[in-house]
Amino acid sequence: MIRITVVAPDRELGRLFSEAFEEHDEQIHPADPKQEIYELEVLIEHNHDRIRQLQIEGDVVVARGHTAQILLENENSVPVVKLPVTGNDIIRCLKECGELFPERRPIIMGTRNIVFQVENLYDLFGRGLTPVLLTEQTPREIAAMFELMADPETSVMIGGRMVCEHAQQQGIPHVMLRSGRLAVWQTITEAKRVAWISRVEQEKATRYKSVLDCATEGILVVDRKGRLSIMNATCEEMLGIQADKSIGKEISELFGESDLHGFILRSGSLRDEILLFKGQSFAANKDTVVHKAEKIGTVITLRRVREIQETEVNIREKMHRKGHTARHTFKDIIGVGKTIQATMEKARSFSSVDSNVLIYGGTGTGKELFAQSIHNNSSRRKGPFVAINCAAISESLLESELFGYVRGAFTGASRGGKPGLFELAHRGTVFLDEVSEMSLRLQGRLLRVLQEKELMRLGDDKIIPVDIRIISAVNRDLKTLVDAGKFREDLFYRLDVLNLDLPSLESRREDIPFLSRYFIQSLGEKNGPRKTLEKSALEYLQGRSWRGNIRELMNACERLYVLSETDRIDENEARRILGAEESPGVSSVLPGSSIDDETLRTLLEEEGYRKDRVAERLGIHRSTLWRRIKKLNPPRN
Structure with missing residues (x-):
C-alpha cells in the first residue's frame, strides 16, 4: 500500500482532499500498471515550528505555499508535491474580492507562480491588480511588504494564511486565496505518480542496499558536496558509525581530522592506502563517480588489514595443502639406537622454538625427513612446507624460484608474474637443501629476507613482508667455506642458530x-x-x-x-x-691409532673437515678422532 500524506492548514482544505481522493481513487492511473492500493492521510497543521518537527512516514507528502517549502528544507527523504494555485483559483478569489470590496485596490501577495498567474490576468482585470512577490514567505517579509504597499483605507489583501492573519492584525480587509477542486485533483494525480515512482526507486534502493550489505568490504559514498550519501552495514560496523544518523552529514563532521578524512579529500583514484581510524588499520581504495563528464561523488572501500592478513594465511594454507606440504613426522624416523634417539630428541626440542636450523648430514642420512618432522611438530605445522635443492638448478632460475618475479622481469617471464617460494611459504617453513652451493650474490638476498622479513620480486619495487622459518641442510663444513670466503659469515650465523648433526x-x-x-x-x-x-x-x-x-x-x-x-x-x-x-670399507685406510699425520690431513681435506665422515672412513668413534687430531704436528685448530 502506498500512502499519500497531506499537510493542510485548515479542515476545509483537508475535507476537499478527502472528497477528491475518494473519487480519484476509482480512476485507473496510467502510470501505475500494477494498480497499487493508495491511502490518504490528512494532517491539519499551520504552525511552522510544529510542521518542522513532523515525522512523515508516507511515500509522498502534499502541501502548499510556505508549508511545502518548510518540508522541503527539512531534508526529509519523503518527496514533496506542492499544491499549486491555478489561474481559476485567482479568478475566483478576485471575483469574491470585487463583490465584497468593490471600491478597494486588490493587492495579491504570494510566490512567483502566483505573480505570473496575476500578470496573465491583466487583460481581464486591467492593471488595477498589484502583485507582490514573497521570496522568503516569512512574517518579517510580509510585515515589510505591508508597510511598503498596503493602505488600510484603499487596499484589500489577497494571499495565504500568513498574509490574511497579518492583514487582520492591521485591520485591513482580506480574502484567503484557496486552491480549488481542479488544483486538488491535479495534485492528487501528480502525488500518485511521484509516490509510485518513489516506491519503485525505494525498492531498487533496498535491493541495492542488500547487495552492498552482503559485501565483506566497507563501502561508503560521498556526494559532490562532501556529504555522506551511502554506507553499507559492513562499513557501519568497521567505523562504529550508524548510517541512519550519518547520511547527509559532512565528512568533516563525521571523520574529523583523521587519515580517512584526508584520504577522501585527495584527488584521483587511489589504491591500497593504509589508514588509521579509531585505533584500527584499514586498506582503502577510492574511485571518482563521473556522470556526463562531471564528478558527482566518490566511492571508498575499506578492509581491515588484520582481516586481509588472516585471509591471506587461509588462502596460502589451502594452496599448500595441495602441494607444498610436509608429509613426514618423527614417527617416520626409524631407529632404536642411542645415537638416533638422541638426535631425534634434540630435533624435537628445536620444534618448540622458531629459530632457524642448520642440519649437517651426509648424503642419504634423512635431512629433509628431519626438516619435515621439525616443521610438523612446530607451531607452523598448519602453514606450508617448501623445499628446494639449491644445487639442482642454475643461479638465475634459483633466484626467480625463491623470490618470484613480475611480468616483463626477464625474457620468457610468465605474463602474470609468479610468486616466489619465500612468498608462498608465508607463515610456514622453507627447507634449503645444499644451501652451501648458493652463490654469494644470492646469499646476500637471502640474508636480507632473514634480517628484514621482507623481499622484492624480480623486476618489482614493491616490498612484500614474509614470515618464514628457514631450515637449511649441508653435507659440507660451512665454517670451512666461510674461512675460504665461499660463504658469507653473517649468513652462516643467521642460519646456524640451532644445528643438528645427523649420524651416518x-x-x-x-x-x-x-x-x-x-x-x-x-x-x-x-x-x-x-x-x-x-x-x-x-x-x-x-x-x-x-x-x-x-x-x-x-x-x-x-x-x-x-x-x-x-x-x-x-x-x-x-x-x-x-x-x-x-x-x-675401512680397510682402505689404516686404523685411526696408527694413521700418520699426512694421511689424516689428506682425509680431512677430502671430507671437507667433516669429522664424522673421516671417523666413518677410519672406523673409529669421533671422540677418538678428535684426540688424534689434537696430536697433529702442527696441531689443527
Missing part, C-alpha cells in the same frame, strides 16, 4: 636390521607378495659398507625384493644380488 648409517649399525625389515615390509604391502629377510641376510647387510647411508640401504632392499627368487631372503641370496663386498 655406519655409526648406527644397530639400526640396520630394523630399517631393512621396514623397507622390505613396505615394499610387500605396496607391491603384493610379502617377503622377509633371514637373520643371516640381516647380519650380512649390517656388515656391509653404506657410504650412501639410508638411501643406499633402501635401494639395496628394493633390489633384494625385486630380484630375489624366494620369499625368504638369506645371506646367499643377498650376496648374489648385491655383490661380494664383505666389510664396511
